[in-house]
Amino acid sequence: MKKVLIADDEKAGRILIKEFLEDYPNLVLIAEVNNGVDAINEINRFKPDLVFLDIQMPGKTGFEVLNHLEEIPDIIFSTAYDEYALKAFEVHAVDYLLKPYTKERFKTAVERLNSSISKIGELAQSVFMEDTAYPSRVLVQYNKKLITIKCEHIVWVEAYGDYSKVHTHDQAYLSNFGIGDLEEKLDPKLFLRVHRSSIINLDRVKELKRYGKSYDVTMDNEEIVRVSRGYMDAIKKIML
Structure with a gap:
């Protein structure tokens, strides 16, 4: 009872x-x-x-x-x-x-x-508590449905108020997690915070272009993500 x-x-x-x-x-x-x-x-x-x-x-x-x-x-x-x-x-x-x-x-x-x-x-x-340190999939909202997408398919993440938009190659999904929470959940070997409002998938970077004292990152879905000056050191660490 x-x-x-x-x-x-x-x-x-x-x-x-x-x-x-x-x-x-x-x-x-x-x-x-x-x-x-x-x-x-x-x-x-x-x-x-x-x-x-x-x-x-x-x-x-x-x-x-x-x-x-x-x-x-x-x-x-x-x-x-x-x-x-x-x-x-x-x-x-x-x-x-x-x-x-x-x-x-x-x-x-x-x-x-x-x-x-x-x-x-x-x-x-299965999504957020895998045996590995970081999940291979995340839950996102699409229309009125909840779906999972593989983290490797995430191109970049955009802050969206208290939530986040997760961009793939041809679609953007809503996550109820804030960008700070997602940063903690995503593998730092693959995902890099480049702006207080942006996280990029390093495997999905097409090119970097100098913009003043910073860079614009062109992702492989042709979307451009700006690197803020406060995150320049993170970008420099991955440059050879």
Whole structure:
């Protein structure tokens, strides 16, 4: 038997989850809240085994809630926002239910919980927690899908606010990781930070052109990446 808590600021969302939970007598609802602050307090108080967690809530977002918990329970995100799906991989969520979802989709999430196999967690482990020091693949967003691409296919990475754009030869993908986080995850033998907003794949460099006291790097997809003066020493280290 698992203790369940629902954190969702929409009453309709809470009602739907409670209705679907009726088919699972082993999942016992112990509390429901409608904001992030109460979610933190009640989760720390009751120590539920499973939380159905909305993302955009008053007080604290779902991700902020997780940062204030004494113990992290199993999490199934239930949200109307698809742009946070990649970030759900980072916290090893059991599943990511995108509203409006069906009873069958809810069942799939519960089955992942019961089998102790999270497809999200499993994929995240295969991508970001390989036996090697650096992953051979990364997760990116393409339209409304999540796909993996091989790191060797990355031409360069561009800062995009709190996120990053991952450029391949003919496509740009969105990553929920900031450029600093990606820099740590990518193999430094292959990837070089050349600007506070840019990381290049050294194997994909076509040519360097002098630009004032710095350089412009032409990548093999013909895109040009500027080297800032602060990163010139890094460029000089790879010159013969």
